[in-house]
Amino acid sequence: MTVTMVPGANAALTAENPDLTRVVVALGWDVIESHGPEAELVPLAVLCGDDGRALSNEHLVFFNQIVSHDGSVAFVDDADDEEIDVDLSAVPPEVAKIVFLVYVDPDVRGVGTFASVRSAYIRVATEDGRELVRFTVPSGDNRSINAMIFGELYRNRDQWKFRAQGQGYTSGLRGVADDFRISL
Template identity: 70%
Template sequence: MNTLIPGANAALTAENPGLTDLMVGFGWEIIPSRGPQAELVPLAILCDAHGKSLSNDHLVFFNQIVSQDGSVGFRDDRDVEEIDVDLARVPADVSKIVFVVYVDPDVRGAVNFSSVRSAYVRVATGDNRELVRFVLPAGENRTINVLMFGELYRHRDDWKFRALGQGYSTGLAGVAADFRIDL
């Protein structure tokens, strides 16, 4: 298993020939408080070669739990949240899949990541053999309400994973603008 730092990447299919089923798991702890608490929601965005969403049908989140082509979708929860990826079914025009976690603005709660600790993303085989893990760096995150945890991307004929850990203070509107989607 590789533990990654921000910006680092790891080969997945090149080091694991025949690998097609992946599980992307997310986890975190939220500091308990008597007041509102953050409700975190993962979002997968299937992107073209320019890093933009192919369409609003190429998103996976709580209102659309499986991508239109069936290649990406939520699954049972070994982690706080999990998304399955069937690499063999990912359409050829998808160059990368970006995994974002946001603070749900519709839930009366904290509006940023300041109470979130020990956040991670991990990539495992379909039978839960962990391949890579990225623990997001701790920080104040008082202005951050969306975090890009990581991305799966094509590199020639192989798939790799890149640890990101980049935050937005502009919420889902910033994500929508960057990825050309309607949220």
């Protein structure tokens, strides 16, 4: 049974599913077609330490680096808009959380925002496709939002949990880079 979440909610993944060692984190959205600039959304996963910052620039997974340096996080499919495979058993112990963001690519058709984005979601499923949790990002006034944290997988002692976020940035990728201490 899928758990539907609200912003800030947490869900136990491995405590509820003791044999769970791999998950698929799927991201999806609809973009209203436009004759002008249209949002080109780009997903990004950041592997963070206890301080909530990226461990290094090598601890990113995105279109130019589709697998983390340790192989535990990788883009695998686009059955949803994007799917990221996470081997929970292979995530290095120094990784406290994996944050899943989506930003509007400023290099494609000019600066865009989430204003034209509808039905954005993040979901966590088992390898065989059984959905564990789903978070539909609230579609408020996103005219100035150009990057957003959809959710995160995080360690709580020896268990993995998921937290729904929906936290937007008006400072785009620059704000994300500053918050997670990554260089662009």
